[in-house]
Amino acid sequence: MPELPEVETIVRALRDGGRGGKSICGLTIRDIRFYWKRTLSSSNPSLAEAMVQGQGIVAVSRRAKYIVLQLEVSTILIHLRMSGDIRVESSFLENGKMLPMQKYDRMVLSFTNQLRMVFTDTRKFGRVWITEHPQDILGKLGPEPLSEDFTPELLFEKFQTRKRQVKPLLMDQQFLAGMGNIYTDEALHIARLHPRQIANKLSFEKVKRLHHAIQSVLTAGIQTNGASIDWVYKGGEFQNTFGVYQRTGEDCLKCGTPIERITVGQRGTHYCPLCQRI
DNA sequence: ATAAACGCCTGACGGC
């Protein structure tokens, strides 16, 4: 589910408090428990437990769509994939009883101050890594689209060696890190580019437009706390400003042409056939 | 290098 803006919103809440929970910065881990075996990327829960037990949360940050919990020695990486979410709550009710688990809870990180951080994930695609070498995973990722070094010139240069369709390329996390299906469709619409355009055929002018569109949709997404659709991920408002995503058959807000849905790179793709021509 | 097909999972929704 979550793309960069949703993950950023979750990370800010973990760092500063928000989304109904308190900050987890500085808390000490009492224990970690998994309720779905494959949620833990390695297959050794007792080693995972030993690697985090007693350690403090030094920093909370985001890299691409990964949540990064920096501990004193090791690092916890969380990828929410399609349906993951995080909540922070007290482990106990006011009467002193344990707060019950919920149906789709897959991992619980308990702290010594009786707070807990719960990773909930209906579809079980989400993954957690506990490692002393997070760069083994994060190091393969492409540039952060909102970072200073992601420039129109860099994007254009990276496109030159690529004959792929632009939409799947933008969603390739090793090419550019953080874009998903929604924000890619929205960015291509704003930039007036067809999702099947071949990357190295785009002029610098068009790449500049695309670069600006990527940064503006991601920034708007973060400002509105992400997009909330279906039962997954609550609290965002970005869905109210969709231009094409999930608007099949509705009028393009720029030209009035009905939005079409096609499949590109095995993903449902929404675009305006008039604004976004090859 | 590129891309398709498939696997991993559960749930919502529409058609019959």
Place this chain on the structure above:
DNA sequence: TGCCGTCAGGCGTTTA
């Protein structure tokens, strides 16, 4: 009501 197919903010592996 139930059954069935399709679809879903992702990504890794295998196969062409």
